[in-house]
Amino acid sequence: MSTPLGTATSPSRLTPLEEALPQLMQTASTLVGEHTLPLLQCRGHILANDTLAPLDVPGYDNSAMDGFALNSKELQSGRRNFVIMQRIPAGSLGTALQPGTVARIFTGAPLPPGADAVVMQENCKADADSVTVLQDVNPGENVRRRGDDIVAGSLLLAAGHRLAAADVGLLAASGLAEVSVRNPLRVALLTTGNELVRPGVSLQPGQIYNSNFYAISALLQSIGVTVIDCGIVGDDQTATEQALLHAAELADCVISSGGVSAGEEDHVRNALQAQGELALWKLAIKPGKPFAWGRLLGKAFFGLPGNPVSAYVTFMLMVRPYLLRCMGASNLHPQTYRVTAGFELSESAERQEYLRVRLVTDAAAGERNGMPMAVPFGNQSSGVLSSLSHADGLLVIPPFTAVAKGDMLSYMPLL
Ligand code: AMP
Ligand code: MG
Numbered sequence: 001m002s003t004p005l006g007t008a009t010s011p012s013r014l015t016p017l018e019e020a021l022p023q024l025m026q027t028a029s030t031l032v033g034e035h036t037l038p039l040l041q042c043r044g045h046i047l048a049n050d051t052l053a054p055l056d057v058p059g060y061d062n063s064a065m066d067g068f069a070l071n072s073k074e075l076q077s078g079r080r081n082f083v084i085m086q087r088i089p090a091g092s093l094g095t096a097l098q099p100g101t102v103a104r105i106f107t108g109a110p111l112p113p114g115a116d117a118v119v120m121q122e123n124c125k126a127d128a129d130s131v132t133v134l135q136d137v138n139p140g141e142n143v144r145r146r147g148d149d150i151v152a153g154s155l156l157l158a159a160g161h162r163l164a165a166a167d168v169g170l171l172a173a174s175g176l177a178e179v180s181v182r183n184p185l186r187v188a189l190l191t192t193g194n195e196l197v198r199p200g201v202s203l204q205p206g207q208i209y210n211s212n213f214y215a216i217s218a219l220l221q222s223i224g225v226t227v228i229d230c231g232i233v234g235d236d237q238t239a240t241e242q243a244l245l246h247a248a249e250l251a252d253c254v255i256s257s258g259g260v261s262a263g264e265e266d267h268v269r270n271a272l273q274a275q276g277e278l279a280l281w282k283l284a285i286k287p288g289k290p291f292a293w294g295r296l297l298g299k300a301f302f303g304l305p306g307n308p309v310s311a312y313v314t315f316m317l318m319v320r321p322y323l324l325r326c327m328g329a330s331n332l333h334p335q336t337y338r339v340t341a342g343f344e345l346s347e348s349a350e351r352q353e354y355l356r357v358r359l360v361t362d363a364a365a366g367e368r369n370g371m372p373m374a375v376p377f378g379n380q381s382s383g384v385l386s387s388l389s390h391a392d393g394l395l396v397i398p399p400f401t402a403v404a405k406g407d408m409l410s411y412m413p414l415l
Contacts, residue, residue: 005279005295014284017317017352023280024293024318025332027300028325031252032183039171042163044224045181046329053156056147057173061111062090065142068102068124068131069094069115072139084129088112102131111143118142150174160330182328187220188251189213190230190243192259192268193306198232211385212257212311216304219315220255222415225323235259240271248276248297253326255319258306261290268292268303276301284399286351287382288314300326307382313354313394316414339395339411342373345403352399355380356391357411374411388414 005027034048063069070082085101088094094103094112102119103112104126111118116139123135150156156174157167163181171179196210197203210232217227228251233243240259247254259268260281269292272278276296283291287310292303302319304311321332342360359372374395377387393413397403 005277012282014282014289014351015280016284020280020283020293021318021321024322025325028322030182030328031326032185032328034180034182036178036180038178039168039176042171042179042181043165043168045163046224046327047157047159047161047163048180048182048328050159051156051171051176051179053150053152053154053174055175056152057150058144058146058148060146062144063105063107063109063111063118063142064144065118065120066106067118067120067142068126068133069097069105069111069118070102070133070137071097071114072117072137072141074099075133075137081130081132084126084131086112116140116143158330160328162329162331184224184226185253185323185327186228186251187225187323188228188230188247188254189216189220189256190233190247190254191257192233192235192240194235196232211308212304212306215308215312215385216255216257216315219312219320220323223320223324224327235265235267237267237270237274240267241275244271244296244301245275248299248301251299253299253323254296254301255304255315256302257304257311260292260303260305272296272301272303283314283318284351285313285317286353288317288354289351291318293318305382308385309356309382309388312388316394317354334412334415336396336410336412338408340371340373341395341403341405341407341409342375343403344405345397347400347402348397350399353397354394355397356387357393357395358390359392359411374409
């Protein structure tokens with residue numbers, strides 16, 4: 001028997017996000033196992049275990065420049081002319097430096113024993129077998145020390161980290177050919193609405209294309225979720241109940257879109273209450289008021305609104321962090337920034353608003369010292385998908401807040 005979902009809020013109450021999100025996140029835990037992937041396939045995956053550095057990088061003191069490796073004490077004691085006794089390209093080893101001599105050395109080559117600095121070739125006058133050093137060199141100058149980048153035994157990457165391109169390089173530099181990453185979470189996605197048809201089929205009067213399935217699938221794929229397509233469900237209570245149960249049998253988690261308001265043609269909430277458990281309905285945000293969270297057959301269920309912008313925004317704010325935690329990720333929420341409003345707005349109402357904005361730095365939009373300003377897309381209707389496609393991110397307008405040009409507001413990039 002699974003644990004209860006906590007305080008089921010009164011059905012008519014609008015729950016603020018600051019309340020709903022922690023309540024939801026408390027119920028999330030890692031659901032998936034792990035598997036090993038070769039390095040070239042691991043970008044975007046979530047690291048399953050803390051990974052310790054198996055070796056120092058660099059593994060030996062080496063030259064940061066093409067030049068001459070020398071003992072800086074000899075320079076300090078006044079010597080300027082040296083005999084070039086050896087040549088050390090990258091991949092070769094030199095021999096111990098004798099007094100009065102230097103080694104011709106190249107970037108990445110190991111420093112020979114007895115050398116403690118490299119003088120750049122631009123600061124020397126050299127012929128075939130001797131060199132005059134024209135500038136002083138400090139001990140350690142132009143030398144990359146063993147372990148400067150990575151120290152053996154230190155934490156290279158922590159469990160839960162999503163592997164980016166640089167991390168793939170870091171793992172390779174440490175000699176690791178494969179890593180253990182989290183298995184994908186399996187999410188069943190169904191869309192409700194008699195009016196919906198798939199792109200690729202011609203529209204009959206009264207029909208629209210099902211954009212939510214595609215946008216939400218793309219969001220799920222972008223965080224490494226495996227999407228199970230549960231199709232389009234008509235606006236009928238029995239059909240919705242059956243579709244929800246079927247979806248819950250197939251997946252770790254279920255998401256629906258549409259039919260979650262209080263209208264006669266909205267059946268998702270009743271279907272969930274008939275077959276499972278409703279923990280939350282209606283968020284105090286705009287767009288995205290109708291939003292259901294609950295449980296079906298022990299699986300988390302999210303009923304997204306039908307309006308495409310509302311579906312997208314509620315997914316980003318509520319569902320995405322939940323799914324990331326189920327996949328063992330540690331970085332759950334997009335980084336937010338304070339940015340300057342490049343517009344004015346009369347006082348908002350009780351719902352916190354998420355305006356679709358672009359960050360603009362051109363002079364025409366009022367650029368000052370290259371600081372970006374947030375400019376909203378003209379039509380902020382929750383049905384206007386262009387507003388999302390156009391936007392760089394969401395600008396948060398707290399409840400009962402008017403905006404004046406130049407106000408600083410919280411901004412969340414659309415990832
Ligand atoms: P609903 O929440 O079902 O009342 O839908 C609200 C609005 O969103 C209506 O205009 C629907 O036609 C539209 N809508 C619902 N589902 C989708 C979908 N999957 N793709 C595009 N628009 C949708
Ligand atoms: Mg509908």
